[in-house]
Ligand SMILES: NC(=O)c1ccc[n+]([C@@H]2O[C@H](COP(=O)([O-])OP(=O)(O)OC[C@H]3O[C@@H](n4cnc5c(N)ncnc54)[C@H](O)[C@@H]3O)[C@@H](O)[C@H]2O)c1
Ligand SMILES: [Zn+2]
């Protein structure tokens with residue numbers, strides 16, 4: 431079969447690889463109909479996440495048809511149309527019992543490396559480095575899905591196109607969880623750093639959860655336009671102003687947003703040369719793994735006693751972390767890889783009721799063969815690219 435493989439930083443390639451096989455009684459094999467490129471894939475593409483190996487199959491946002499099942503998967507049938515959540519979760523461990531699926535204690539076989547870097551291991555994830563298990567990903571024609579009795583969600587309604595349900599695999603639940611972590615109350619103002627797909631869904635979800643105002647910060651006018659038109663958020667183009675915190679203060683009566691969402695992560699851009707050069711140099715010399723400008727800004731801009739919700743991905747260690755602001759101003763930081771399993775069904779219900787149509791973010795459609803071009807377009811934000819969907823078969 432064809433699959434998109436990681437070769438080296440900034441190079442992926444479509445290769446012919448063996449088709450996956452059932453290895454475990456709780457496995458399924460899914461023939462992939464649609465898959466997508468995520469901002470998290472860009473971190474792997476850029477070489478920022480450790481433990482990638484040449485030939486690793488990328489991709490963790492995918493859906494398709496069940497073509498083979500292990501003996502113990504009783505809730506699915508061959509022929510079912512399913513969306514697959516990106517974390518791999520057993521459904522039975524302590525983390526899974528608490529609905530913390532991205533922290534499953536049984537699905538990541540490579541705990542040693544993760545323990546060194548993170549303290550404790552996290553769940554297995556499709557196509558997301560050997561740190562999360564080295565599982566083959568879904569930018570391919572087929573994928574093996576472990577714990578298939580727990581993860582894949584059947585889509586019964588054939589009227590719902592792939593475009594409407596594909597993002598239940600990752601970015602829609604992630605945006606929703608980002609907003610949920612903000613504990614939004616009536617009258618609240620939520621600020622979102624990043625108008626990528628995750629930021630777009632975080633903004634939409636913040637309104638669904640009752641925010642009075644949502645303010646999205648980015649530098650790409652087309653991304654800010656799309657979020658304003660589709661969610662009703664206000665926008666700040668940080669390249670057109672001198673100080674994001676001042677701008678937010680002015681928009682919030684001098685107090686700051688009640689909660690701040692980081693939907694940017696470790697490759698944040700900054701237009702002030704000295705800070706950017708500092709972090710970039712440290713990142714290149716491997717004395718700091720991540721560039722956390724958006725996170726620093728979100729912490730400093732948040733109102734006292736507010737919540738900073740971090741779904742942008744960080745890999746390791748950051749520098750100049752404003753701990754004084756967190757401690758003295760009683761801020762709460764919440765974070766996580768999304769516990770997708772928890773959110774898929776309620777969000778599918780919202781899509782079915784017409785409360786949400788996530789397809790508004792799709793700007794590019796390509797075939798699996800064109801995946802390498804898709805990575806370049808999405809990374810460089812060329813041709814007003816916001817989300818690339820790949821048809822896999
Ligand atoms: N926690 C999870 O489960 C989860 C799931 C999916 C994605 N993610 C992460 O979410 C982040 C966003 O993903 P995406 O798909 O939207 O990616 P993306 O690359 O399309 O979007 C990132 C956006 O951040 C903007 N940005 C960069 N620096 C900024 C700054 N200083 N201030 C404000 N905006 C800035 C960029 O211009 C871009 O529009 C990534 O880190 C990704 O890894 C996390
Ligand atoms: Zn993702």
Ligand SMILES: [Zn+2]
Pocket residue numbers: 519520521522523524525526533534535536537
């Ligand atoms: Zn588990």
